[in-house]
Amino acid sequence: MAVTNGDLMLQTMVAAFAAGIMLIVVSRRVQLPAIVLLLLGGYACGPQILGIVRPDSLGGGLVVIVELAVGLILFDGGLTLDVQGYRLASGPIRRLLTVGVVVTWLGTAVAIGVIFPDVPISIALLAGSLVIVTGPTVIGPLLKRTKVNARLNHILHWESVLIDPIGVFVAILCFEWIGGMEGGTAVAHFGMRVFWGLAVGIGGGLLAHRLLHGAFVPEELINISVLAMAVLIFGLGEVVLAKSGLLSVTVAGFVIGVKKPPELKRIRRFKAEIADLAIAILFILLASRLRSEQFLAFGAGGALVVAIVMFIIRPLNVVVSTVGYNVTWKEQLFLSWIAPRGIVAASMASLVSLQLADTFGGSAAFVETFVYSVIVGTVVLQGLTAGLAADLLEVRAPAPTxxxxxxxxxxxxxxxxxxxxxxxxxxxxxxxxxxxxxxxxxxxxxxxxxxxxxxxxxxxxxxxxxxxxxxxxxxxxxxxxxxxxxxxxxxxxxxxxxxxxxxxxxxxxxxxxxxxxxxxxxxxxxxxxxxxxxxxxxxxxxxxxxxxxxxxxxxxxxxxxxxxxxxxxxxxxxxxxxxxxxREADYLRRGLRPELAVRLEIENQRALFEELVSRIVEVEPKVPREAMLKELIDREQVWPTALGHGIAVPHAYCRALTGRICAVAQIPAGVDFKAPDGEKVRLVFLLLSPQGDPEGHLATMAEIARMVADPEVRDSLLSASSPEDLLARLRTAAPA
CATH class of the missing domain: 3.40.50.720 (NAD(P)-binding Rossmann-like Domain)
Known part of the structure; x- marks a missing residue:
């Protein structure tokens, strides 16, 4: 039976889902950056090796999947932005998102132009724009593992979330210029995207919060409703101006997070799972397109450009963005080392490569190869050494006390x-x-x-x-x-x-x-x-x-x-x-009365209860003798109170009492209490407590149980020569 393109599409999506999620699970278990395994897994699943993932079979659907998935990832990032964190380091964050963007963009373009003089300046600028972004999908897990101080944490997180749509806009600006659009028009489109993205994002975020706050959405449908709202906001942005939807969903997520609806925790948890799913699928699909030849052709010159991006341009970006602020040189070094690229860079590189392939074949492949090389270099080197760098530079957050x-x-x-x-x-x-x-x-x-x-x-x-x-x-x-x-x-x-x-x-x-x-x-x-x-x-x-x-x-x-x-x-x-x-006066000792410590020659349980209850009534006349006697006998029929080893603790509540009272009886001949060990009971603690004092009642019983559980204490009590001797030994044994 012939394999249709529909069969290949289904096979590709099933394999991407299964392999992507499995590799994320494995990465969490072995504490490795997920992107490392996803890149390797995607390449292995692609046509180069296993051939079970065929992204070409998706046709134009691949572009739709990539753009929608990136939008959901950025929506999740917007939800996690913390206004307090921004206030803690607002200056460096603003500069990283403005001056730092220009430094990375132009610095990378210059490095490409110098090392690869045959690459057109427009392509060099486009490639530089694609590595502006860092991305919360890589930074988030890295920050959780390294646990750096609060200022570094907030700077890196805010940069990673907001720089993604900025980098995308700059990349689109370059793309439109390459496509023949005049510079002034391209810049105007850039401004329009920012305006429209902010307008749709703020309006959509406020409307989504209103619907959630007004209980319009049933509780069981909140998560999928928010997902639908995010998709709708992304779509509204894209319908008017392509790629403005990414800023729209980021801003909408931020607005919802700031408004803090009661369901925010549930929404964040659900969106984080959706983001993980999107990352898994995207990396498998996009990495499966890569070919080993393109990286071999990149050569030593490509490796040098990647090194310049990591070891020169990023530190220069950090220095320019933090100078004049209270950022220590150790924190500057850490910020300089940590800038791993993630799914947004990979997605945009693949999309650009697909759309430029017919017009700029070699240049399109160069852009994709360069961006993926930066992703691999930064994720592997920085992701695996972030903890060591944090320790050496002493920038970890102090151990929480x-x-x-x-x-x-x-x-x-x-x-x-x-x-x-x-x-x-x-x-x-x-x-x-x-x-x-x-x-x-x-x-x-x-x-x-x-x-x-x-x-x-x-x-x-x-x-x-x-x-x-x-x-x-x-x-x-x-x-x-x-x-x-x-x-x-x-x-x-x-x-x-x-x-x-x-x-x-x-x-x-x-x-x-x-x-x-x-x-x-x-x-x-x-x-x-x-x-x-x-x-x-x-x-x-x-x-x-x-x-x-x-x-x-x-x-x-x-x-x-x-x-x-x-x-x-x-x-x-x-x-x-x-x-x-x-414990100023323990329960048992406060309940004991000298006149209720007796030595009895009794052979059956009922006679024992009658004698002890009668003595209690003499001390506390309000105690109803017959009612207490019946309750004690009935309880023994249902739940015997023998503890074993010759000890029993019959007990009951009495409304007439205002304090606990405990009678203690020595029975040398023993009485059958149906003890679990079959031994006759020779020492009885009969406890009566006020109806409203269950804590004291249970505490007294627990005290007795703990005390007689000690073999030495138990033998000492059983061998007491008289009631007076027994009371003296109880006062010594009971906890103070």
Whole structure:
């Protein structure tokens, strides 16, 4: 069966989609610039090797695909522009986009003219215009990896986004001049493109925001509606003046980003995925057109021109654009080294080559070869060495010392206050409970209502300088999930979580468990609120302070340490700020009554409950004897309260009580509680708590469970010679 052009078109697009996305995934896994793999993959898929991608089969459709994809990429770039970042380095950014453009354009054209005197000056100017652009598709991932200081980050990002449409306009100006248009007319067209692109972009961006803000678009259709708006804005720009659509979509994206609609995070995430898809497809399609012969013919002269662009023209551009501003020589060197070209340069070079091929065959190939050589040279050399350059020049952003604390309860507030006031680091409290967040703000803390699982929080201004996580919810699984999600952003050594069972689940966790011997954060917070516990700041050098409560945070060597007891300095005493949780009177000890500690010779469970409840009623007459007795017996039928090893903790709530009360009974002969280990119960803690105090009730039970889980403590309690001896041993064993 004969293969039709339609079959080749389908094969080409399927292969471009599949290979492009696969190579982007691989590049993320191996931490390599995606463009390197896409260029190699596109060339391998093309007619030169595998032949599964045939861009010629697309005909004029290739131009449409390229222009539309570039428009969507620039729309995504516009969405990410930060006005605050522009204000931080507005001078250098303005110069890079004006004077710097001229330096790169004319400097490159002169270098080509000198080294390749046979190349017409018009072609040299066109080639120079095509390497003006850098591009967010390369700069964005590079900045994420290197994490340079804020000023460099903003300069490079703003330059990469806005220089793309500027470079395209300059390239079109040169193209129209080559095509025979008079210089004055070409310049007039340039001005008209700028005016029309700005007008359509601003108007379209405002209209798109209006539609989003007015809830006209259903929530489930927001992403695809914004995509349609971007395409429409691009089309409106192109209909009137070709190539003005690129400026239109960039400006529209910027306007929507500045207006900050509630759905902006979703839109950015969706558009970033669309941009990745567009980059993947474009590079596969365009790289498949390249031929090895054109690069071999480029020769040493071509390599020299590329070197001049990288090592002379770019540094000259940076010096001219930053002189007179507060930019250090190390920052200037870094800016000089980082200017990788991306998809816009590749797309325009390919489009120009296609449209000039018939008229300027050799020159068209020269332009394409030169631009792709610059792309490969800058992406490979600069992309792979950016981190090393940042380290050598010491321009990386300082390691973030701030803390994100999940949980706006009292315990979270105490830790946040220690971090912000004692460690002098940024602390931000995150919670979905608006009431708790409001209380935290009233305490002078920075707190926001948000879902801590949302990684887009890092894009918020409040999160600048945040590099550590402390998850303090009552849900152990949620805490571990938060650590897992944020470990990529902060690093595994910088995520911490409360977990009572972390020691039993080491293989499941990412991050470090803290305070595992303490009860749930909500219980501790309730205790702090009732002044039954206190978080005390101790700045003394007394080595005994570590045993005067539970140390929960220390500030030593300019770092916050959440496990101070495990890392206390050995030897001489050292004075450093230490946050100690002192439980002024623990739950169990406050619930014990000497008159309710008894030794009984009883053989069955019901008789035991009758005796203990009767004694409690003598102490607290308001307790309804029969109702409590029934509740205790019924609970045992459904859920036995034996802990094993001869211990049981029957318990219930009582509306008549205003405080917890705990009766303790020694039963030498033992009573059958249907214990999991089959052993008879010889020591009973009967706990009754007020109906409105679930935290204290659960905390007391947890205290008992932790205490008797220790074999030495358990044996000591079981071997007590009398009720008085038992109470004395309980007071010694219970945590202070």
């Amino acid at each position: 701030g803390w994100m604390i999940v949980g706006a309860h009292r315990l979270g507030q105490e830790v946040a206050r220690f971090v912000s006031e004692t460690a002098r680091a940024r602390a931000i409290v995150v919670d979905t409970n608006a009431k708790m967040v409001s209380e935290a703000r009233q305490e002078g803390l920075q707190a926001i209502v948000a879902d801590a699982r949302d990684l887009d929080l890092m894009d918020r201004d409040e999160f600048q300088g945040i590099g550590n996580l402390l998850a303090l919810t009552d849900n152990e699984d949620l805490n571990m999930l938060l650590c897992q999600r944020w470990s990529d952003a902060f690093g595994r050594a910088r995520v911490f979580f409360w977990s009572p069972s972390a020691d039993r689940r080491p293989g499941e966790r990412i991050g470090q468990a803290v305070w595992s011997r303490l009860p749930k954060p909500s219980i501790l917070s309730a205790e702090l609120a009732r002044n039954e516990a206190a978080a005390v700041l101790d700045t003394s050098a007394d080595p005994g302070r570590l045993s005067q409560g539970t140390p929960i945070a220390a500030f030593r060597k300019s770092q916050v340490n959440l496990t101070p007891a495990d890392s206390a300095p050995a030897g001489a005493a050292e004075a450093y700020p230490l946050l100690v949780l002192r």
